Amino acid sequence: MDYCTFRKNAAQVRPSTRQRAFMENPFYAFVHFSPNTYTGLEWGDGTEDPAIFNPTDLNCDEWVEAIKSAGMTGMVLTAKHHDGFCLWPTKYTEHCVRNSPWKNGKGDVVREAAEACRRGGIRFGFYLSPWDRNSPLYGTDAYNDYYKAQLTELLTQYGDIFYVWFDGACGEGPNGKKQEYDFDGYIELIRKYQPNACIFNDAGPDIRWCGNESGTARYAEWMVVPHELCFRAEKQTEGSLTEGSLNGIDNMWQDLGSMKVIQYSKGLAFCPAEVDMSIRPGWFYHSEEEPHSLERLMNTYMTSAGGSATFHLNIPPMPSGRFDPRDIQRLKEFGQALKDAFGTEKGIGKTVTKEKISDTQCVFHVTLPEAETITYAELREPLCNGQRIERFRINFTDPNGETWNLFDGTTVGSKRICKLWGPTKLTAFDIHIVSARDDVENLQILLY
Numbered sequence: 001m002d003y004c005t006f007r008k009n010a011a012q013v014r015p016s017t018r019q020r021a022f023m024e025n026p027f028y029a030f031v032h033f034s035p036n037t038y039t040g041l042e043w044g045d046g047t048e049d050p051a052i053f054n055p056t057d058l059n060c061d062e063w064v065e066a067i068k069s070a071g072m073t074g075m076v077l078t079a080k081h082h083d084g085f086c087l088w089p090t091k092y093t094e095h096c097v098r099n100s101p102w103k104n105g106k107g108d109v110v111r112e113a114a115e116a117c118r119r120g121g122i123r124f125g126f127y128l129s130p131w132d133r134n135s136p137l138y139g140t141d142a143y144n145d146y147y148k149a150q151l152t153e154l155l156t157q158y159g160d161i162f163y164v165w166f167d168g169a170c171g172e173g174p175n176g177k178k179q180e181y182d183f184d185g186y187i188e189l190i191r192k193y194q195p196n197a198c199i200f201n202d203a204g205p206d207i208r209w210c211g212n213e214s215g216t217a218r219y220a221e222w223m224v225v226p227h228e229l230c231f232r233a234e235k236q237t238e239g240s241l242t243e244g245s246l247n248g249i250d251n252m253w254q255d256l257g258s259m260k261v262i263q264y265s266k267g268l269a270f271c272p273a274e275v276d277m278s279i280r281p282g283w284f285y286h287s288e289e290e291p292h293s294l295e296r297l298m299n300t301y302m303t304s305a306g307g308s309a310t311f312h313l314n315i316p317p318m319p320s321g322r323f324d325p326r327d328i329q330r331l332k333e334f335g336q337a338l339k340d341a342f343g344t345e346k347g348i349g350k351t352v353t354k355e356k357i358s359d360t361q362c363v364f365h366v367t368l369p370e371a372e373t374i375t376y377a378e379l380r381e382p383l384c385n386g387q388r389i390e391r392f393r394i395n396f397t398d399p400n401g402e403t404w405n406l407f408d409g410t411t412v413g414s415k416r417i418c419k420l421w422g423p424t425k426l427t428a429f430d431i432h433i434v435s436a437r438d439d440v441e442n443l444q445i446l447l448y
């Protein structure tokens with residue numbers, strides 16, 4: 001296969017309908033809640049007494065309000081973490097809320113959270129840890145049946161689910177044995193009962209892990225990646241450009257999608273990255289911890305949701321079941337900062353003309369109706385055309401004819417927020433597509 005054909009084939013790799021819908025709302029919350037909230041641990045060992053789980057003041061509507069105040073549009077609850085304790089009254093183990101004093105064993109945190117999301121108009125999803133340090137079945141085939149039975153309860157009893165988050169962690173269970181997870185079987189169940197839900201896992205199928213838990217996105221994030229990495233996603237091309245292999249590829253690689261890497265891939269898949277981090281150092285609540293600075297959250301947002309990935313931000317409830325007022329405050333400030341930055345579109349009525357140089361290079365000339373100070377340009381590739389842009393520059397020419405570079409970028413994908421060098425009053429500027437895998441059509445340009 002020649003270089004141009006391989007590159008054009010890479011540009012044909014497309015998202016599924018559910019992935020496209022998911023990338024429209026790339027900012028959502030995680031909620032880590034379990035016996036760890038009461039023991040102060042990050043990983044419980046499964047021997048915790050269910051009686052310690054007792055959120056005397058649980059208020060899921062407050063969670064939803066706080067989540068919405070930051071601009072997030074979904075919530076993913078840890079229905080079961082590695083300690084095996086279930087936040088809903090599952091039929092399949094006694095290690096669950098039924099044996100907690102909370103509401104005399106009649107409570108169901110999953111239901112309260114799902115219903116609060118519904119009332120508040122945000123989406124609901126769940127995390128169900130495959131690693132289970134409590135279940136005596138762990139390490140045997142019967143565990144996969146147990147896990148699927150629990151998955152089925154969650155998929156069928158709590159309304160629409162937008163996201164199922166599969167943790168990659170696979171440690172030892174109470175018998176010292178490790179488990180071989182039947183991910184194919186788990187995925188089949190989700191497709192059957194919640195066909196619109198996206199599924200997170202290191203290897204796909206729908207959303208993959210960015211490779212760290214500190215909110216650090218890649219400088220150039222690709223949605224089209226080697227199937228060797230995301231082998232649970234659909235393989236959409238056949239044949240490599242260069243002989244060789246990508247054995248050993250993992251989600252820590254800094255470059256997963258440039259031609260330098262994918263030339264060796266024997267098939268490509270569409271699988272965008274999620275950047276997941278907690279608002280505090282821990283995933284679970286520890287009173288001595290403080291929420292991260294507004295600046296850190298903003299930076300993470302710009303490079304994740306604004307960098308062709310998604311942003312999954314965790315807020316851990318306190319033992320009472322409420323969010324910490326410090327976190328609520330930080331979420332409000334964050335939402336306000338996002339509104340200040342992106343609440344009012346500028347350059348309304350601008351004209352855009354495209355100058356095509358070749359199939360892989362073009363320039364978009366943008367003219368504003370009047371001079372305005374533009375801080376951010378937000379670019380979006382229509383994902384129905386796949387991901388094409390490899391490198392771009394935003395330039396403007398001053399009245400003396402001198403050209404200035406306002407932004408130098410690589411990938412665009414679902415959304416690229418470009419903080420322009422400035423501030424500069426602009427009436428016209430150019431977006432040079434320096435390199436693309438195929439003709440760039442209908443580039444969306446929003447100014448703020």
Ligand code: FUL
Nearest residue numbers: 042043167168169276283
């Ligand atoms: C990790 C887990 O081990 C952490 O406890 C946390 O749930 C994080 C989101 O995923 O793999």
